[in-house]
Amino acid sequence: MRITKAEVVVTSPDRNFTTLKLTTEDGITGLGDATLNGRELAVVSYLRDHVVPMLIDRDAARIEDTWQLLYRGAYWRRGPVTMAAIAAVDIALWDIKAKAAGMPLYQLLGGASREGLMAYGHASGKDLPELFDSIREHQEQGYRSIRVQTGVPGLKSIYGIASNARLDGDQGVRYDHEPAQRGALPAQEDWDTRSYLRHVPTVFEAVRNEFGPELPLLHDAHHRMTPIQAAQLGKSLEPYDLFWLEDCTPAENPEALRLVRQHTTTPLAIGEVFNSLWDYQQIIREQLIDYVRSAVTHTGGISHLRKLVEYAAQYQIRSGFHGPTDISPVGMAAQMHLGLAIHNFGIQEYMQHGARTNAVFQQSFTFEDGLLHPGDQPGIGVDLDVDEAGKYPYEQAYLPYNRLADGTVHDW
Template sequence: MNIVKAEVVVTSPDRNFVTLKLTTEEGFTGLGDATLNGRELAVVSYLQDHVAPLLIGKDASRIEDTWQFFYRSAYWRRGPVTMAAIAAVDMALWDIKGKAAGMPVYQLLGGASRQGLLAYGHASGSDIPELFDSIRKHLELGFRAVRVQTGVPGLNAIYGIASQSKETGGGEARYDHEPARRGAQPVQEDWDTRSYLRHLPRVFEAVRNEFGPEIPLLHDGHHRMTPIQAAQLGKNLEPYDLFWLEDCTPAENQESLKLVRQHTTTPLAIGEIFNTAWDFKDLIRDQLFDYVRGAVTHMGGITALKKTLDYAAMYQIKSGMHGPTDISPVGMAAAMHLGLAIHNFGIQEYMQHGDRTNQVFEQSFTWQDGLLHPGDKPGLGVSLNIDEAGKYPYQQAYLPFNRLADGTVHDW
């Protein structure tokens, strides 16, 4: 089952996506997601110029060996560009293996461990009434769990507030409900941690008073706090029983999470910007967090992330795989198959893609009663409509960045 063709497809229906398509001599095709938000063309070059030529003639059934070859043979290991490229190859090979076997990928991973995947949506508002409206909308869409992001008094534009888009009546449009914006320069947003720390507990108090104690609530700190600030926030949010506080402080400084852990029992989710099991290794061993936020697309694919999650399971740490719309439907499908199979599934992030994206990537997954299921088509269950993809060429886009009031660049 040798590979005879390796194609890299770049398309921008609602945002930019990078897809690897492999074809075997028997006619089986496999898709892999290689999207790296805001740096997409770096991965395109890595795939086209360095990886694709080495795939021709390789046996598509040798998934583990191929993974090890691309990780070890380049010598320069790790990093988001390398691991996104390897992830695309890995997903495509699992897709091919599933099609050759006539089975969905989750069956090849050991079969289903549950009926479906609990997913959370992104509710946000520039103020509390707008936030309440967004939460109600997500509940109407069937979500059983909701991430809560809100504006902060005195700050004009901050991470996670989808209501700033034209779709809801204000400001500059964000495409596909995410902050990356098309243009030649990134957009500047503003930040003040002390204002945020004062305001956020009041927000969660209001949400609990309005929606009750049962609904799982999540919040993303997006790496913007120092360790002691993160500890303070986690402690102040304890009365509101969060499902998790995500990326409360930059976790590259892994010692910092010891301080956070000592001061709060609020569950922690870490690692959406991590790329390998080595980034998680010590944090898992020391039990410094509760949910692995790695993405199949950025962690080297199904093969690599499953190993990380199997290690995490030894310490009762669960999955919380990254899944906003900068993960293509191919990457989302891979996450669903993996999440359905592993025992230590926690929750799946789920942002619904736009109509144009869904026309480019035809999907078999289902969304019912707050649960996702990847479907039972052989492979990953996603097909790429090349004609539709060709209608939407790449457009330059960047994520925003933060400055403090004095002009200092801050973590976004």
């Protein structure tokens, strides 16, 4: 089952996506997601110029050997560009193997461990009335778990607020919140940590009073606090019983999370910007987190992410795979199959793609009564309409960045 063709497809229906399509001598195709938000073309070049020549005439069945070749054979290891490229190849090879076997991928990974995957959506608002409306809207869509992001008095534009997203013709806000903006330069947002720390606990108090104690609530701090500030936030949110507090402080320094752990029992989710098991090794071993946040797209594919969550399972740490709209339907489907199969699944982030994206990527997965399921189509269950993809060429887009009131660049 030799690979005879490898194509890198770049399309921008609702945002930019990078997709690898492999074809074997038997005519079986496999898709892989290589989207790196705001740096898509870096991965395109890595794939086209360096990886694709190595794939032609390789045995598509040798998934682990191919993974090791691309990882160890490059000498320069890890990092988001390399691991996204490897992920695309790995996902595509698993797609091919499952199609050749005539079964959905999760069956090859050991079969289903649950009926479906609990998903959470992104509710947000500049103020409490807008936030409450957003929570109710997500509940009506079927979400049983809700991430809560809020405006902060005195700050004009910050991460996570859907009503700050730009409009797109008559479509309104493209998604609940897609921060990447098309244009020649990144947008600037503002930040004040002390104002945020004062305000956020009052928001969660109001949400609990309005929606009760049973609704699982999540919050993303997006790397913006020092360790002691993160500890303060975690402690102040304890009365509101969060499902998790995400990315409370930059996690490259494990000692930072030790300090946070000393001061709060709020569960911690970390890792959407990590790219490998080795990034997590110490914080998992020392049990400094409760959920791993990596996406299959950015963490070397199904093969590597599976090893990561199996390692985490030894310490009762569960999955919380990254799933905003910068993970394409290909990447989302791949991690749904993995999430359905593993024992230590926790929750799946799920932002719904727009109609144009769904026309480019036809999908078999479903979202019903708060649960995702990848479907039972052979492979990962996603087909790429290349002609439809060709209608939407790449457009320059950047994620925003933050500045403090005095002009200092701050973590976004």
